[in-house]
Amino acid sequence: MGATTTREIAEFVRATSLANMPTAVVDYAKLLGLSHVGMNVAGTRMKVGKTVIGYVQSKGGHNEAGVFGAGFRAPVEYATIANANSAHATELEDDSFPETMYSCGHWPAVFALSEKYKLSGDRLLEALILGYEVAAQLGLAFDRGMKKGWASWAALGTIGNAVAASKLMDLDVDQTTAAISLAVSQSAGLLKQTGSGAHIIEAGFAGRNGICSAELASLGYVGQPDILEGTHGFGELWADTPTFDLDLGADYRIYHVGIKKYPCCFFKHRNMDGLLELIREHGLRWDDVESVDHGINVTHSQILKYDQPDSAEQARFSLSHATVACFFEKSVFLSSFSDEKAVDPRWQEARNKVSVTVHKDWPKGGVEAFDSPITVKMKDGRVFEKLVHDSPGEPANSRFGSKEVIAKFQKCLDFAALYSADEIKGIERQMLELDQVRDLTGLVETLTFPRRLNA
Numbered sequence: 001m002g003a004t005t006t007r008e009i010a011e012f013v014r015a016t017s018l019a020n021m022p023t024a025v026v027d028y029a030k031l032l033g034l035s036h037v038g039m040n041v042a043g044t045r046m047k048v049g050k051t052v053i054g055y056v057q058s059k060g061g062h063n064e065a066g067v068f069g070a071g072f073r074a075p076v077e078y079a080t081i082a083n084a085n086s087a088h089a090t091e092l093e094d095d096s097f098p099e100t101m102y103s104c105g106h107w108p109a110v111f112a113l114s115e116k117y118k119l120s121g122d123r124l125l126e127a128l129i130l131g132y133e134v135a136a137q138l139g140l141a142f143d144r145g146m147k148k149g150w151a152s153w154a155a156l157g158t159i160g161n162a163v164a165a166s167k168l169m170d171l172d173v174d175q176t177t178a179a180i181s182l183a184v185s186q187s188a189g190l191l192k193q194t195g196s197g198a199h200i201i202e203a204g205f206a207g208r209n210g211i212c213s214a215e216l217a218s219l220g221y222v223g224q225p226d227i228l229e230g231t232h233g234f235g236e237l238w239a240d241t242p243t244f245d246l247d248l249g250a251d252y253r254i255y256h257v258g259i260k261k262y263p264c265c266f267f268k269h270r271n272m273d274g275l276l277e278l279i280r281e282h283g284l285r286w287d288d289v290e291s292v293d294h295g296i297n298v299t300h301s302q303i304l305k306y307d308q309p310d311s312a313e314q315a316r317f318s319l320s321h322a323t324v325a326c327f328f329e330k331s332v333f334l335s336s337f338s339d340e341k342a343v344d345p346r347w348q349e350a351r352n353k354v355s356v357t358v359h360k361d362w363p364k365g366g367v368e369a370f371d372s373p374i375t376v377k378m379k380d381g382r383v384f385e386k387l388v389h390d391s392p393g394e395p396a397n398s399r400f401g402s403k404e405v406i407a408k409f410q411k412c413l414d415f416a417a418l419y420s421a422d423e424i425k426g427i428e429r430q431m432l433e434l435d436q437v438r439d440l441t442g443l444v445e446t447l448t449f450p451r452r453l454n455a
Helices: 006-015 023-043 047-059 076-089 107-116 121-141 143-147 152-168 173-184 197-218 234-239 266-282 298-303 319-328 339-343 345-351 402-416 421-432 441-448
Strands: 065-067 072-074 289-296 354-358 372-378 383-388
Touching: 006 121, 006 152, 006 173, 023 076, 023 107, 023 121, 023 402, 023 421, 023 441, 047 065, 047 072, 047 076, 047 197, 065 076, 065 107, 065 441, 072 076, 076 107, 076 197, 107 121, 107 152, 107 197, 107 441, 121 143, 121 152, 143 152, 143 234, 152 173, 152 197, 173 197, 266 289, 266 319, 266 372, 266 383, 289 319, 298 354, 319 339, 319 345, 319 354, 339 345, 402 421, 421 441
Parallel strands: 289 354
Antiparallel strands: 065 072, 289 372, 372 383
């Protein structure tokens, strides 16, 4: 459907059901859900995850939705903040490009509302896919916003969450239009926040604000019904784009989400995979390395901006830290990016061997914009080079299936060390059959109250 106004977006959302969506899209969304709950639970064991969980628990309130891995329930908005923050804390969130949208900002809101209203798995998936579709399609239409320094995943994710919440609450077209309008006034997020706690919790704000918008709309609260389009509309102010034509539902963007293999910025993944291949192929040892250089474009340099990180959050946006991790660690995963390793003198010294060459003449954009060269110079004069094209898990060329996602989920659950083997198998089975789950109570109960938490 070509949507050129805020209301036409609402009409599409109201008219579309899971039955209208291709089976491949629904099945892939279920894989993304399994990936998400794994990172959500893993993030509860990390410092920034624990901080926000403590903040949410201190607020009290109605026990409407579970905080996964934490053993308590909270109001839907607060449960969403905690769960989204925990998931994003791992930097394992799954992304789609070039709209630069992440799914970790969308799952927590639909889980929380589905639990509150006791909805089924197919209703959850329906809302999730539609909310992501609207956010991502706006990301494609408003791509100039990212170039100005706005964070599409946060701002447009807020709008997408309002759409998903409206669908779950069965709002009509007028109410959904109002929810979108109210969400626009709460849309925020800055690209500059990458590598900080603010970047992580933006996922939670997007969910909280989207739910708030839909709930206010259900009570009769309204905003300007043409808020996205025209003079002084969101599109013009945010992205210098007063008009748009969203091809909603023609090619569901959730099917283009890449599933992350490593817990760091997606822009580093192909470099890491390429470097690990060089290490394996040639038996490279760090002590024998003179230098390592990565070639990137300007866009990547604005995000991978920490040569010498001093925190886990900065390390996840440091190409030099990831390079050292590839040599130092047998398996590069969550423990590779920690506060301790960021400031460890051995890691700091090692990162001095790594350089990043920024090619200002290369096309701007994400991994689709350019091929990245890696050059490893050895102390004995040998030089190893590799030109890397695709990131692992990118749907266009190396889409992950159930085998890879289950492995990622298991590694996350192993890191969390909260659930029994039976609980893990139960979560896995229900997530992979989510559209068949008539009552989500058992699933969210297990995710919220793991037996080992109070053991």
